Amino acid sequence: MGRLIFIILIIVLVYWLFKSYRRNLPKQEEPAKTQDMVSCAQCGINLPKSESLFVDGKYYCSAAHSRGQADK
């Protein structure tokens, strides 16, 4: 019985270490947030500049919005 408690204790400890490790991960993703964000001139959604379409001095999220067409 004592051995079972010891095994459970190790599982809990490993789980806790894994959780604290995962919690520290988002810090590595921060450089991506510094990427320029633009908002679609048609629907106003925010998206990375690299994924946007630049048409007639405005940023759009999709080709359909760059043509001035709203969703549906």
Ligand SMILES: [Zn+2]
């Ligand atoms: Zn849009």
